[in-house]
Amino acid sequence: MLHTAALGVWLGVVLPAGIGSAGWSTDAVPSDWERWRIRWETGHTVSFGLLLLGFAALVLAVLSERHPRRVGRFAGAGGIR
Numbered sequence: 001m002l003h004t005a006a007l008g009v010w011l012g013v014v015l016p017a018g019i020g021s022a023g024w025s026t027d028a029v030p031s032d033w034e035r036w037r038i039r040w041e042t043g044h045t046v047s048f049g050l051l052l053l054g055f056a057a058l059v060l061a062v063l064s065e066r067h068p069r070r071v072g073r074f075a076g077a078g079g080i081r
Contacts, residue, residue: 001054002053005050009047013040013042020036
């Protein structure tokens with residue numbers, strides 16, 4: 001779910017800023033270039049934050065997973081052999 005949100009942020013914020021700045025030349029940078037830069041950087045930061053939260057949730061899920069106890073006839077003998 002968080003990865004989908006990160007992709008949405010990238011598609012909605014970062015990609016349009018990248019496409020908008022693709023046609024710029026070093027001789028003719030628009031006067032509002034700082035607005036585009038902030039949009040691009042903010043999009044990357046938010047996307048990274050969402051991906052980091054997703055990764056942290058995955059790590060916590062793996063670390064908190066408990067193995068089921070052995071049950072049945074052979075539980076006292078160390079499980080099925």
